[in-house]
Amino acid sequence: MSEIVDIDHLRLGDRPLVVCDVDDVVLEFLSPFEGFLGSLGHRLVPRSYRLHGNILSTLDDRPLADDNVTQLIQDFFAAQEAWQRPFGDAVQALSRLAAEADVVFLTAMPPRYTHMRRRLLDSLDLTYPLLATESPKGPVLRQIHGTRDLPVAFIDDMAHNHHSVAAAVPECLLVHLMPQSEMHNHAPKPDPMVLSAQNWSDVERFLLAHFTQR
Template identity: 25%
Template sequence: MTKPLLICDCDEVLLHMVSHFQDWLSADQSIHFDFESGKFADALIRKDGSVVPEAEVWPLLETFFRHEMHRQTLVPGAREALKELERHGEIVILTNIGDEAHGFRVDQLANLGLHHDVVTNRGGKGRPVRALLEKHVPSHAVFVDDLEVQHSSVAKHAPEVKRLHMVAEPRLAPVIPPADKAHARIDDWETATGWILEQWEIS
């Protein structure tokens, strides 16, 4: 009998990222990041008042993920939740960082006590989720992500997957509306664990 599958994002779901990215930008790059606004376009402002162009934002993120991942901290309850869910099913971390950072992410998660398969990706997650379904052939599958665009992508390419919208950063969650294509919005792991087990039909 096949096991159920959890396909889980990393940043702002398992690990805090934007708050640490904000701290690093301010301290090391003299850039203010107003992430609490929920508007990431034009949200990076240099100390002279100029907006950081979008073309420069991704290189800053790449630098952060390559050299500053040690700053990131676990979301409360995430490790305990995955430990419980692993008793009943399989877990894959699907994270939107470059393939070159795969090893960094694996080591980062392992150092925090999370030992799960990690799949890196660029862009929409719908096709990678479809590929994971074909690989694992799970009895049930749940996808967890903080971005509305990813729920839309998975709804398009793997509509049978149950989709949970989670924004675990407490300063960001209030300004992010529930994703239209998600089946539920839950921002804490204690509640989310029960919901996932229900979708897996585990009592």
């Protein structure tokens, strides 16, 4: 069951809304995570689009137990400020989009790491409001947007998040953006109604066109 996310700090204006994922959309995740694993004597083998089962010890090439992988992901979130950097031209593109729309970050991670992520984003001039939750993103986006008669767009790298938003906010423009990597080649493809962006230039073009359709 979806939780009610605290959005009391959000102040939306009378203009379009952009709700944007963070990991591997605004900040690099997979590449720095691989570096983090290497520093601890582990490596990622991209045999599928999963972290669990695909992280091996460099000592014996045995997969780490699922509990250990979960802990490594949490440890990475705790250390994210030392590892993560902007993804592509996210900083510049979001700055231009913010001149036309309200921008909100909706990141899929345990809320207890919000303060680390907030500091990191702020250090990169990505000062837009941030929500961290492990709930399905569709109901959260509906909670944010409500019944406003204004354009809304969602950017994410995960197909299931787009499907969640499509079900909860059918009027939302959906844009799929993800890195190019061997692991991402295994990623599930989103439904045809989701626009595919190769880079932030594509994202910006899609959203600006959507805003003018009001």
